[in-house]
Amino acid sequence: MKPTILALAAFIGFAPVAIADNTPVYLDKNKPLEERVEDALSRMTTAEKIDIIHAQSKFSSRGVPRLGIPDVWTTDGPHGIRPEVKWDEWDQAGWTNDSCVAFPALTALAATWNPEMSALYGKSIGEEAAYRNKDILLGPGVNIYRTPVNGRNFEYMGEDPYLAGRMVVPYIKGVQANGVAVCLKHFALNNNEVNRHTTNAVIDDRTLYEIYLPAFKAGVQEGGAWTIMGAYNLYKDQHLCHNQYMLNDILKGEWGFDGAVVSDWGGCHDTDQAIHNGLDLEFGSWTDGLKAGRKNAYDAYYLAGPYLDQIKNGKVGTKELDDKARRVLRTIFRTSLSKDRVRGSMCSEAHYDAARRIGDEGIVLLKNDGKVLPMNFDKPGKKMLVVGENAVKMMTVGGGSSSLKVQREISPLDGLKAALNGVADVEWVRGYVGDVTGEYNGVTTGQDLSESRSKDELIAEAVAKAKDADYVVFVGGLNKSAHQDCEDSDRAGLELPYAQDEVIAALAKANRNLIVVNISGNAVAMPWVKEVPAIVQGWFLGSEAGNSLADVLTGKVNPSGKLPMTFPTSLDNVGAHALNAYPGVKRADSDIVDLEYKEGILVGYRWHEAKKAKPLFAFGHGLSYTDFTYGKASADKKEYSGSDIITVTVPVTNSGDRAGAEIVQLYIGDPKSSVMRPVKELKGFQKVFLQPGETVDVNFMIDKSALSFFDADAHAWKAEPGEFVVSVGPASDNIKSTVKFKLK
Ligand code: GLC
16 A cells, blocks of 8 residues: 555554554553553652552542542442542532432341342442442441441341352452452451450451451452451451551461552551551541541651651661552552443442342341231232331431432332332331431431320320231331441340330230331341241341332242341350450550450351350241252262362252242251361352242252361361261251261
């Protein structure tokens, strides 16, 4: 081709010759990550490296404007994208386009026992984060449910490390596929809210590695979490936001974490420790993550001026700084400057549909005597009475940093009215008065829950109405107020607040078709459990709460959720409380509270089974509107070498009259071992959807890791030769079949 035509062709884009591409390596989204990181680092000054490792505002840290590297924006939280706050305040910025979808709380996600729901959740919330130009989503949380009174359990995934680990991985992958980083939290041992800034966890290695680390390890090594949040508390007398043992030795050393460690807001307390003990990105100093901090203190942050001064006066080199800067740059090139970053979407019908599906699958049918549920309105003129403040109270506002400003929240009453419109007469009465406030961080619910009548008047009204209703649905439980399901405080006990037990007992006498729906992220005591025929664990389900609840109560959806935590009958059956190992002992000479994990690995069902204590409702418990029958479990080997896979198979049949899903659980016990081991531990689960009459062979592939305990002396996982017992069933307290094999 003639040169002129060639030039013309090149100009209009049919360039057979490569046009000189002078995009610098660090900005070239097709270049390998590490090349981009090193190129950018080589161009940065020391001051610029300091700039990018600490906050510049409440929720952002500085990029490198000179190089076209953008600021990093973070956002709460695990259930939805927090509304914008002012540059350096917790107060609302007053945007009118930052309302979001509230997805179900992570306890509800865990209760689905369905990794596909986690993937859907991560994708959806990641799209909302991307749309709001957020680079780091401050979640998910996987702190283990050590005590039912922990205020933040609703943000986490229950008591079992295996379940939490399986369920957190798809969430992380789903979020990060959008070019948004998760920030796995709160690493680690932040298992209660009281004294959360001063609690020093005293815990043996075996318990740490078997119970409290696995979900984080899965999130880092299988989920590929790009950032992780240091917790507020201490471990071995060092704050977790700069902790040699947890961050350098375990996270970055043993696990090979290559991302950035982000401090919790106000979790950084010391420059030297922050430099040397693994912190990469400092946020929120001089605030407790909830209240105001020192105004515009950003240049005074521990990793800001004080750090730069140490470098300038030769007290410290730049090796640590380069490592921190690399990790922040890696995060930037994985997010805002990644070719995978999506435009995202906010409040789409797809996201509402996702929230509803997760809620539908997360609701747990705890009891259904006489098959009161699903409600039957075939005959006209039916009446349903709904009782309780939680039938109407907004639950997406409050609870701490996971609080949201939603575009919509369908209350249980709204959902039931919509579902039964034209089918039955639905009436609501207050029943009890709980928390009439409705504001968090400047976001208000707009509800007026004020009430002048007395407790007895409210109960009398409810009982009178209940007498001639076909169904009574009591919607109560906890809420997002302090000392309930809320950050920065714990509950005083298991009991339901606001004299709800009295209301429930009275209603049980007035109507035998009473259904109690418990809205909470935690186990509660149920002294009326024998008098109430139907009980549903409703969780905090967010924007689609009422629709999901109505789906299940009307039978449109067959419930399939199972408990991700034990509901104990009393705190006496919870190791942390039985051994007086909560909330810890304050030191005489400082504000540090030593909290010894005396119960060790015996958390939740592990404790109940070791002590032969019967729970109110067991870990893994959840009923269906259909029935499932289990055949005999079998293993493909009687003797197992430990080097390959052993397959356990169990046939499961839907022997009922409607389609449904069963979560088949597999537990493994090591009856004779050199160390104390739990009776059995969850090592597999599968959710199978079956038509009536359908049978499926459920196969579990087991490897040696499923048989192992952590040998602290050897600092290694160990499986001892001998007999192992595999137990399979629909709940930890409902084993249908066992099979034994010998590890050679
Ligand atoms: C809070 C929480 C943390 C949250 C952060 C920012 O105190 O502990 O989970 O992401 O501060 O709000």
